[in-house]
Amino acid sequence: MMTFVLGLMIVLAGAGLIALSVTSRKSRFMMIGIAAAAAGCLVIFLSCISTVPTGHTGILTTFGKVEDVSLPNGVNVHAPWQNVITMSNKEQKHSGSGIAFSKDIQEVSYSYTIQHTLQSGSAPTIYKNVGQEYYDVVIHPAVNAIIKTYIGKANAESLIVNREAITDDVNREAALIGEQYGITMTVIIDNFDFTDVFTNAVEAKQVAEQEKLRAQTEQEKLTMEAQQKAARDKIEAESSAAIAKINAEADLEVQKINADAAEYAGQKEAAVNQAIAASLTPELVAYYEIMQWNGALPTTYMGDGEGVPVLDVTP
DSSP states (O other): HHHHHHHHHHHHHHHHHHHHHHHOOOHHHHHHHHHHHHHHHHHHTTTEEEOOTTTEEEEEEEEEEEEEEOSSEEEEETTTTEEEEEEOOOOOEEEEEEEEEEEOOEEEEEEEEEEEEGGGGGHHHHHHTTTHHHHHIIIIIHHHHHHHHHHHHHHHHHHHOOOHHHHHHHHHHHHHHHHHHEEEEEEEEEEEEEOOOHHHHHHHHHHHHHHHHHHHHHHHHHHHHHHHHHHHHHHHHHHHHHHHHHHHHHHHHHHHHHHHHHHHHHHHHHHHHHHHHHOOHHHHHHHHHHOOOOOOSSSSSOSSSSSSSOOOOOO
8 A cells, every 4th residue: 555655656746747847848857757657657556466475375455454355376466555465374383381280180281282274265354353363362272271171171190191082182172163263273282291299109109000910910820820730630630530430340340241251151051061961861871981981890899888899800
């Protein structure tokens, strides 16, 4: 706008010199006036051109009023009474820190990094409603409030192991706020820090839990070894009893087989004797006697009384 006013003033000055040269009939005023008018027109023309750098969005204002249009990168032509303001659409990174209190009233110091990008179509609205310092006005206080809220919902000890989960929750809430303004942002919680007293207490608790776990592991090992030994002893005892039972049953079976064999042999012998007895006749008995006689006469004759010697009558 100031450039346009300056150019207009130069044009008016040149026109005045031209008019003066006509009345005074001095040619030098004519030449100066024409040159001044030409220069003023050039200044006015230049006030109608603005360039928007790469990675930025142009915001067009008319007498301070923000127009609902965004200008692209490069050269843009506009009315001389309009002004162009640029806002970056590049990814920007800011770091911050703060102090909050956890659910169990522990002081927690935290640090974070915010990566944010302004969408080009949202630049006019952001400039009109918030301004170019939108990070300090919107992003920074919103992210701090979200982080403090989630720290206040958790116990201090859980923050140590659940930092990633809390970061996800913070990003989800931050994304909802960013959508309202056309800002894309990612929050990274870099660190949680606690008082020395709390840190020492946590370390002592971890040592105690590790010792307890070691003792439990050792006890479980001893218990398992005892159970394994008892199982082995039981198996060995059952095996010995089973073997003894098998041996006893085998002995009984052998005895039964031997008894059955003896009984069968007796039955067989009795059957043979019975068959022999049934087949004997007096003639057969006499035959066997004759067959068994060796030709020698008996020396004693047995009767109802005592034996009587037999006289030898051999000549």
